[in-house]
Amino acid sequence: MRDATPTASHYVDGAYLEDAEGAAIEVIYPATGARIATVHSASGQVVEAALAAATRAQPAWAALPGVERGRVLRRAADILRARNRELSELETLDTGKPLSETLVADATSAADALEYFGGLAAAITGEHIPLADGDFVYTRREALGVCVGIGAWNYPTQIAAWKAAPALACGNTMVFKPSETTPLCALKLAEILTEAGAPPGVFNVVNGLGDVGAALVADGRVAKVSLTGSVPTGRKVYAAAAQGMKHATMELGGKSPLVIFDDADLESAISAAINGNFYSTGQICSNGTRVFVQSGIKEAFLERLAERTANATLGDPLDEATTLGPMVSAAQLEIVLDYVARGRAEGARLVTGGARVEREGFWIEPTVFADVTDDMTIAREEIFGPVMTVLDFETEDEALARANATEYGLAAGVFTADLTRAHRMAAGFEAGTTWINTYNLTPVEAPFGGSKMSGVGRENSAAAIAHWSELKSVYVSLNPTEAPF
Ligand SMILES: NC(=O)c1ccc[n+]([C@@H]2O[C@H](COP(=O)([O-])OP(=O)(O)OC[C@H]3O[C@@H](n4cnc5c(N)ncnc54)[C@H](O)[C@@H]3O)[C@@H](O)[C@H]2O)c1
Numbered sequence: 072m073r074d075a076t077p078t079a080s081h082y083v084d085g086a087y088l089e090d091a092e093g094a095a096i097e098v099i100y101p102a103t104g105a106r107i108a109t110v111h112s113a114s115g116q117v118v119e120a121a122l123a124a125a126t127r128a129q130p131a132w133a134a135l136p137g138v139e140r141g142r143v144l145r146r147a148a149d150i151l152r153a154r155n156r157e158l159s160e161l162e163t164l165d166t167g168k169p170l171s172e173t174l175v176a177d178a179t180s181a182a183d184a185l186e187y188f189g190g191l192a193a194a195i196t197g198e199h200i201p202l203a204d205g206d207f208v209y210t211r212r213e214a215l216g217v218c219v220g221i222g223a224w225n226y227p228t229q230i231a232a233w234k235a236a237p238a239l240a241c242g243n244t245m246v247f248k249p250s251e252t253t254p255l256c257a258l259k260l261a262e263i264l265t266e267a268g269a270p271p272g273v274f275n276v277v278n279g280l281g282d283v284g285a286a287l288v289a290d291g292r293v294a295k296v297s298l299t300g301s302v303p304t305g306r307k308v309y310a311a312a313a314q315g316m317k318h319a320t321m322e323l324g325g326k327s328p329l330v331i332f333d334d335a336d337l338e339s340a341i342s343a344a345i346n347g348n349f350y351s352t353g354q355i356c357s358n359g360t361r362v363f364v365q366s367g368i369k370e371a372f373l374e375r376l377a378e379r380t381a382n383a384t385l386g387d388p389l390d391e392a393t394t395l396g397p398m399v400s401a402a403q404l405e406i407v408l409d410y411v412a413r414g415r416a417e418g419a420r421l422v423t424g425g426a427r428v429e430r431e432g433f434w435i436e437p438t439v440f441a442d443v444t445d446d447m448t449i450a451r452e453e454i455f456g457p458v459m460t461v462l463d464f465e466t467e468d469e470a471l472a473r474a475n476a477t478e479y480g481l482a483a484g485v486f487t488a489d490l491t492r493a494h495r496m497a498a499g500f501e502a503g504t505t506w507i508n509t510y511n512l513t514p515v516e517a518p519f520g521g522s523k524m525s526g527v528g529r530e531n532s533a534a535a536i537a538h539w540s541e542l543k544s545v546y547v548s549l550n551p552t553e554a555p556f
């Protein structure tokens with residue numbers, strides 16, 4: 072297995088920075104369990120250097136015309152696309168996701184974000200509000216300042232870019248902390264932004280565990296924190312951000328419903344259930360892990376689903392023929408196996424899968440449970456692995472009520488040929504991101520994010536600009552100012 076050790080553990084002030092003082096973090100290739108790199112957790116000096124660099128760089132970066140900031144982002148997008156294969160291979164090594172996925176969903180998604188927000192940067196403007204007697208107000212959309220991004224391990228390149236692109240477009244600078252499980256890819260994004268012309272300090276990466284993230288969030292120079300992670304971490308980070316009255320975006324977990332009515336195109340609905348449960352080996356926040364199937368089509372659905380699931384190709388993730396990779400880590404594999412055991416113990420019917428795959432690395436079969444009831448643990452808790460739960464329903468009202476009966480509210484999907492019903496369901500879902508007759512498509516043009524415990528704020532689309540900037544109003548009087556005395 073190749074050595075994927077980066078030039079150094081951190082990227083600060085436009086250059087790689089090593090700091091052997093910090094605890095060693097071993098990077099494990101999930102497909103084999105082999106160590107492929109070692110990085111060091113950031114010491115206090117590295118955290119300080121990164122925050123100081125971001126603070127120094129911010130005023131000049133914000134003062135550039137938007138069109139110039141945008142040009143840097145768009146150049147970075149071009150570099151990402153030109154190096155897509157190399158970056159996709161690194162994403163595969165970092166996460167274990169198969170190259171057949173990473174070639175189309177990671178550096179390319181990051182490039183889309185940089186291109187989109189690069190294009191938007193020059194259009195981040197205020198408005199003119201006319202008032203009585205010629206007075207008027209104009210608004211200025213201003214940068215927040217130094218922002219902190221903290222990432223999860225499932226999409227290390229995409230998560231870094233979905234935060235960096237709108238943040239930088241608005242004139243902010245950023246210190247980004249990747250997940251300690253996948254510390255390699257964000258360093259490449261930093262290197263590429265420098266190559267594209269981003270001044271030193273505009274985008275910095277510090278690696279480390281939760282304590283490094285906590286130190287960044289607590290720092291008084293930081294104006295905004297954007298976390299992608301679990302609900303328990305979100306609670307801590309949101310609370311810490313509130314101490315400093317910082318802006319916050321929380322992109323957290325989910326237990327999203329996918330509702331399939333008996334008039335749906337069955338093959339499409341099964342494709343959506345497969346994509347929404349097994350893509351990235353089930354490690355996607357918005358996955359439709361509660362698949363509600365109308366009872367009339369349940370057995371046909373399960374039979375065809377099992378048939379198609381048997382076609383998954385588990386194998387070397389670097390082989391483009393592979394369509395299902397391992398879990399990201401031994402710890403995540405154990406969590407998922409434990410949920411499978413609980414599903415069995417609580418009486419769900421195992422349709423397919425359920426076993427650890429006996430080979431080196433962290434492998435599990437794609438798993439489908441049927442006859443799942445709403446109270447079962449596997450129907451209530453986020454598993455974050457390739458475990459689909461299929462639940463039966465009879466009526467639309469029942470399906471909607473049960474779909475919404477969760478503390479989460481990240482995503483939801485509906486499959487039906489009845490478009491009136493589809494829009495009724497989409498309006499009724501208590502979720503931030505919804506799909507009709509498809510699932511899990513997340514183009515940069517569409518807002519992405521959750522409601523309820525799944526989060527606060529939105530990434531992507533023009534809506535993200537409001538979350539990475541502050542509005543100032545300027546009242547201009549064309550009249551003499553009067554006073555009562
Ligand atoms: N909504 C989304 O967009 C989205 C996308 C991907 C993943 N996720 C969620 O992420 C979770 C899986 O990722 P994970 O296991 O890496 O999540 P996690 O919550 O364990 O960790 C996320 C990040 O937070 C850091 N962290 C931990 N404690 C911290 C603290 N006290 N202060 C600051 N930072 C801290 C970690 O080091 C890591 O970088 C799942 O719940 C998944 O649904 C959400």
Ligand SMILES: O=CCc1c[nH]cn1
Pocket residue numbers: 225226229354355356357511513
């Ligand atoms: O993991 C959550 C974000 C996402 C959804 N689809 C691709 N990435």
